[in-house]
Amino acid sequence: MDTQNPDNHGTSRRGLLKCMAWAGTGMVWTVAGGVPRGLGLGEAFAATAADGFTFVQISDSHIGFNKEANPDTNGTLQAAIERITKLPKQPAMVLHTGDVTHLSKPEEFDTAAQLLKAVKQDIHYVPGEHDVIGDDGKQFFERFAPKLKTGGWYSFDQGGVHFVGMVNVLTFETAKAGGFGAEQLEWLEKDLKGRTDSTPIVVFTHVPMWPIYPQWGWATEDAPQALSYLKRFGSVTVLNGHIHQIVQKVEGNVSYQTAFSTAFPQPKAGEGPAPGPMKVPADKLRSVLGIREIDIVPPKSAAVTDVSLA
């Protein structure tokens, strides 16, 4: 573990949290106080990864939510999109790791799609459990992944990285947590077969793939089987949302990264009776929302930087 603090200018309570994690090689956390300087720091950081390839993860926009924890989820999604458009190094593409909508309502999908048009890059989506309420994700897949075959999972290659989008929110009726199901796991095994161990892998999915807090459904039941196919690779980065806070874990060559929401924070695991929207003072809200930049640095590291919306 290495720690850097290159930009500590003071003690403002609106301090900016940045965390960077180098998958496969350890982890760096940076906490910078002072005036929010996310873009400035991003700039400095981008320079170190100039030869690589950058993409962005956003998550849990919960369009349609309008209660006290954030009466303006459209506005905070727009702020997140502005962050993306102003990044000094423009990302090659964007991942949305689910809970695009709050209630899976047609008008929420409409609004989300409309707002996300402001993102110029391709957006690759996986659904959250809020996107599949009552219809197994029919509207979600029609809207955000119309070309996909049954199941909604897929993979693609970009910038020398193999990306795998996985769906772990359609098993909630039979499991007490997220799950992939046998068919998807079989597909994953085949999808990875024949790829060299040195191929950097990025898995993106909604629910965490390690058991952060199964009592609240913060786990994926059959993730161990998925990991048995993934662990031979030299660099595996797992990006997810669902819990609306940054939690990280490194296990061997696998780095797990849960992201900020763009809508509202949730309590830490086990704090309070249940998960759900957590109220923070209005002027603090954007400091606990954010986007994530991921720099793929040759030959095979992924540097993860979480940037708050404050």
Next chain:
Amino acid sequence: MINFLIRRGFVIGTAAFLALGAAGAIAQQAQQPAAAGEAEISIQSFQFVPAILTVKAGTAVTWVNHDEEPHNVVSPNRVFRSKAIDGGEKFTTVFDKPGTYDYLCAVHPHMRGKIIVE
């Protein structure tokens, strides 16, 4: 748990019958599920209250969500399934066929309930 409740109901009913004679008919009735009509389940603090509800066939059961978080109700075999029930919203379905219906919230699968239709 169900056995316990039923047994307790029987004991109370029997005692009332022995003590009060004619009033026993009412006590007997009390251990039966409520007459077909309407029943309500409250969703509060990520729980179904009551978690186990016994109703007569033909009863319209309404779930009322008192949380800020949306929930839904779905039986694993899809006998019934609601759309999202947001905070302050309701969902009603009629249970015509006797049987035991387990259900859960597919958004928060640790939330479980059961409807017994007699």
